[in-house]
Every structure is written in structure tokens, then in C-alpha cells.
Amino acid sequence: MTVARSERLLILLQVLRRYRQPVSGAILAVETGVSLRTLYRDIASLQAQGALIEGEAGLGYVLKPGFMLPPMMFSQEEIEALVLGSRWVAKMADPRLAAGAVDALQKIAAVLPPELKEEIDNSTLLVATPRSREDKTDLAMIRNAIRAEHMLDLAYEDEKGTITQRRIWPFALGFFDSVRVVVAWCEMRRGFRHFRTDRIISAVSTGERYTRRRLVLLKEWRKEEGIAAPG
Template identity: 40%
Template sequence: MRKADRLFQIIQILRRSSRPVTSSELADELEVARRTVYRDIAHLIAQRVPIEGEAGFGYVLDPRYDMPPLMLTPDEIEAVVLGVQMVARLNDAAIRNAASDVMAKITSVMPPDLLPYIAEPAVGIKPGAAGGDAALDTRRLRLAIRQGRKLELDYRAADGTVSSRIVWPVLLGYADRHSLLIAWCQSKQAFRHFRTERILKVEILAEPIGVSRSRLRQQWQQWRDAEMGKSG
């Protein structure tokens, strides 16, 4: 690993950690000797990178420190490329387009020596056709989730029955190539998964959900864990 890449990776490791990182931990992840870590830390501090700590205790990075947003490593680039490939298989046109836009933005500002990691990545998924577009534009669902607002749905069940529901949206999830609105259903008083291609009509209500977004998601995760325990 080049020294410049190693210095950048040290900053990334410190940035993602919520506690002091020891020189041994840094050395193990970077696959270098501890004395190399000491030299690199000293070099970063000399360059005014706000790292605090000492040998034997660990190092922390001031959370206010900022770096250019697209200082990506080859591994990070290929992770993004793989993610875009996966999203391209979904049946959600809005998300697929957003992923393509992200990739175009990254490519437009990437240094020339890193472009091969985008054009010819060392990762990939099995080729296959993209899923068909969902009948519903999921941007409204995602907006309601972000704003913590209730939704009124007209929904067609698998047997063709159509019902009107008021739900508290939790998450827009994906199973294979199907998108699912995960929500608390007021009429059923339970969490339900709604296939987006069966949602005939959706209206974002002014009324907020009855609890905080984080609490609702926690309740859903507890329900999901209980359901998985039943089937295990």
C-alpha cells in the first residue's frame, strides 16, 4: 500500500470508530508494523490533521475534521460500483436512476488513475435483466417515511380484493426484485408488508405517525425478530 493511501486509510479508520483506536489495531488492519503506524500518525499530526492520543492508549480524530468528499480508495470505488449494479436489478425506476446519477457524479470528478476501477472493476454480479418498473412512483413513499407522516393506501391483495388502509410507513425494502412498503397498519393493528405494484393509490396525510420514527423502526425490528424466531 502506498504511503498516501495508508495515510488516508488511517483517517478513515479513525473517522468510523466511536472509541480510541490503538496502534496495534491500526497495524493489523493496514497490515504494517506498529512503528510504521507511529510514523504515519506523526506525519498526519505534522500536517495538522487533528488526531489526539498516544501509544498504548489509542488515537481519536476530531469529529469536526473534514476531507474532500471524494477521496475514495479502490476498495470503496468498487463497493459503490457493486452497489449500483445491484440497484440496477431492482424494480424501482426512481432508485435505479438515482444510483446511475451518483455513479456519473463520482466518475466526473474521479482522478484519471482511479477511473479503471470504475470502467473495469474487479467485482460484479451475475448478469440478468433488470426488474420491471414498479407501477407506483416510490418517491412519495420515501418522502412520507422521511417526514414521519401517515399514508392512505388503496391496496389490492393477492386474491384481488381492494381495501383502503391508513398506515404508518417504516421502510421501503426490497426482496428479490420486488419492492415492499413496510408499515404499521391502523386497521389491522399490526405490521404489514405491502407490495408496491399492488398499491393502486397513495396519499400522504398531514397527520404525523403516532411515535418517533426511531421508535417505530425499533418496534418493527422487534416484531421482525419475533416472527423470525417463530419460523426458526
């Protein structure tokens, strides 16, 4: 399988980072799967981009600390993950977050090498348009409350149509194919509850911080639900 040049350079950098002492070109060529001649050209390319690679043929090479990757070097799988993720958010999230996903992908594409930009433009990974239920409240406001660890006052309608007033401590927002769910500590129920955003009649931020940290609540909720933390 042919590897794009930008991906090949990224692999070479990752290999070099594993060695603290000079490593021969022959070893680097084997580990990156290229000829020795190609390896020397790739090293020269990285040096031209600012990589602090010291050494020469016959003596070995070492990457000095402090070098950051050239802007936006991604493997093909990473590009596909970015495209798929951005397209999913653009269709599943609230308008402001959806616009953010589109803008972020455009910024990434603007600084990619031509061959990788083409991967974004020609990606065949598609996301279906969901049959989502209409939200009656501002999800951007809810996301802001989660970031600020602020309590929310809700008017919430349950599956039977009964409306209750709740004060909650929101700490997560889940996105599913057809619904979105606020995960929170509910003062009325004295426990964790899940609030579908299409059933939130109104939501007002109190501007007051709740007494426990968001990450602590998230950890306890995961434990209670038997959900493993992301790896």
C-alpha cells in the same frame, strides 16, 4: 500484494489517529508496511494536502485534530462496495432513486485520484437485470411519505385479488430481486403489515403525520420480526 498509493495514505492517516503523542517514523513504517523512506515521502504528501502532521525524522510525528480526509479517499474494497451498491440501486430501485445512484457515483468518480477513478471505470462487479413486477404507484411519493412520517391511504389487492382500502403508517421500504415492499403499521389490522408495491392499486398521501415516530416503529417491527439492527 501492492497497495495503491491513495489507499496507503489513508492507512497512514488511520494509524496516526491512534496516537495522541508523537510516534516514530520507524513504528509508522512497520504498521503501514512500507520502508522508512516511503513513509517519509507519504508524510510529506499528506502534509502537502493539508494534513496537520507535526514532527520530523528522529523526533516522531503526530496528527493534530481537525484534519478531514482529502476528498474521496477510499480503499479498493470501499470503491468496489460503492460501485456494486450503486449498480444494484440503478437496476432495482424506482427511476428517481436509480438516477440518483448513477449521479452520485459520477460525482464520486469526478473527484477521485486517477488510479481510483480507473477502479470505478473498470470494475468487474456486475448486477443482473431483475425480472421485477411493474409498480402501479409512485415509489418516490412513498419514500417522501416515509421521510415526512405521513399516513398513506391505499387501495390494496391481496394474493386472491380482493381489493381493500387501508390507511397505513409507512416507515420502511424493502427492495428485493423481483418485488418491493412497504413496511407499515396498518390501522385496519392494528399491526405491522407488508404491502407489495406491485399490488398497490393506488396510494395517496394524507399530508397528516402519524402519531408515533418512524424510528420507534422500525425498532418495534425489528423486534417483532426478530431482525437485528444494522451494525
